[in-house]
Amino acid sequence: LGVPGVPELKPLTRYDAMRLGPGWSHSCHAMLYAPNPGMLFGRIPLRYAVLMQMRFDGLLGFPGGFVDRRYWSLEDEGPHRVVAHFYARQLTLEELHTIEISAVHSRDHGMEVMGMVRVPLYTQKDRMGGLPNFLANSFVGTAKFQLLFALKILNMVPEEKLAEAVAATLRPKKGAIDHGGGAAG
Amino acid sequence: LGVPGVPELKPLTRYDAMRLGPGWSHSCHAMLYAPNPGMLFGRIPLRYAVLMQMRFDGLLGFPGGFVDRRYWSLEDEGPHRVVAHFYARQLTLEELHTIEISAVHSRDHGMEVMGMVRVPLYTQKDRMGGLPNFLANSFVGTAKFQLLFALKILNMVPEEKLAEAVAATLRPKKGAIDHGGGAAG
Numbered sequence: 521l522g523v524p525g526v527p528e529l530k531p532l533t534r535y536d537a538m539r540l541g542p543g544w545s546h547s548c549h550a551m552l553y554a555p556n557p558g559m560l561f562g563r564i565p566l567r568y569a570v571l572m573q574m575r576f577d578g579l580l581g582f583p584g585g586f587v588d589r590r591y592w593s594l595e596d597e598g599p600h601r602v603v604a605h606f607y608a609r610q611l612t613l614e615e616l617h618t619i620e621i622s623a624v625h626s627r628d629h630g631m632e633v634m635g636m637v638r639v640p641l642y643t644q645k646d647r648m649g650g651l652p653n654f655l656a657n658s659f660v661g662t663a664k665f666q667l668l669f670a671l672k673i674l675n676m677v678p679e680e681k682l683a684e685a686v687a688a689t690l691r692p693k694k695g696a697i698d699h700g701g702g703a704a705g
Numbered sequence: 706l707g708v709p710g711v712p713e714l715k716p717l718t719r720y721d722a723m724r725l726g727p728g729w730s731h732s733c734h735a736m737l738y739a740p741n742p743g744m745l746f747g748r749i750p751l752r753y754a755v756l757m758q759m760r761f762d763g764l765l766g767f768p769g770g771f772v773d774r775r776y777w778s779l780e781d782e783g784p785h786r787v788v789a790h791f792y793a794r795q796l797t798l799e800e801l802h803t804i805e806i807s808a809v810h811s812r813d814h815g816m817e818v819m820g821m822v823r824v825p826l827y828t829q830k831d832r833m834g835g836l837p838n839f840l841a842n843s844f845v846g847t848a849k850f851q852l853l854f855a856l857k858i859l860n861m862v863p864e865e866k867l868a869e870a871v872a873a874t875l876r877p878k879k880g881a882i883d884h885g886g887g888a889a890g
């Protein structure tokens with residue numbers, strides 16, 4: 521990615537990935553996204569709606585999974601040699617919204633998937649609100665790098681904004697309480 | 706809370722909160738929760754479904770907001786002297802699910818709210834999956850403390866599991882890639 525602090529993914533062709541042999545497990549995940557003409561607060565372009573999900577394990581990831589789970593369970597640590605196939609699929613905003621609606625009605629809702637979320641692609645004027653804060657959440661496996669890779673390759677976030685957002689998450693976190701205040705009521 | 710590393714909230718009665726005067730802003734947030742008899746992987750009790758939301762700013766929080774936003778906008782830094790009123794409301798699982806469905810159909814969906822998520826209350830056998838990972842996400846304002854406070858006060862998570870989950874998030878994060886692997890496809 522050429523973003524400080526973020527290791528490069530090692531890209532493989534599909535052809536090479538399929539020739540790796542039986543010692544490798546194959547995961548497939550998809551980034552579903554849709555151009556979004558909306559403006560936040562009437563001023564901040566949303567650009568795209570990008571879907572991720574909060575998983576059962578408390579981590580953010582893309583929808584998908586392992587191709588062959590016969591020999592181990594999601595509960596276990598999983599295989600150590602993983603080829604992460606990653607697909608990006610553009611939809612219309614209406615199609616993406618239909619998927620969000622289906623997801624909340626699905627059998628897995630509240631079990632393996634705790635909810636779908638859209639990724640904020642903008643950065644607010646405080647320089648943390650939006651993508652920088654979002655990247656400071658906890659992600660499974662290669663999901664964060666796949667997200668950054670896709671946002672860069674598909675030119676969904678200006679490159680300097682992407683670099684700034686990544687750099688912001690490398691700084692130590694602010695304390696979680698930034699106001700004096702108590703709990704009442 | 707008596708959990709190492711977590712500052713105590715300063716509780717106020719509603720009466721005292723209402724007497725603080727004009728220099729204070731009042732925020733109100735609600736934790737909606739429902740007993741959930743489901744088992745993850747047929748084995749891990751889900752205990753309760755607890756709703757939080759991914760906000761426009763990339764942070765997790767509870768539904769709610771400021772009572773008086775006449776003089777400033779969500780885009781701004783906000784007031785510095787905040788009394789955070791916090792309510793917890795028990796629903797049936799069906800009622801909670803209805804709210805999740807309404808949320809994805811609401812006008813704010815994909816704008817101020819990027820999605821609702823349920824909070825995993827269990828801890829998987831790797832000691833990170835579930836609540837510990839979830840607590841390592843990024844939260845707005847006092848939301849993380851309100852969550853922990855409610856889980857403790859309402860006895861929704863065994864106290865030692867809660868302390869272990871908080872302690873786990875105080876350890877430095879593992880690298881985000883724990884498998885060797887590349888991106889293909």
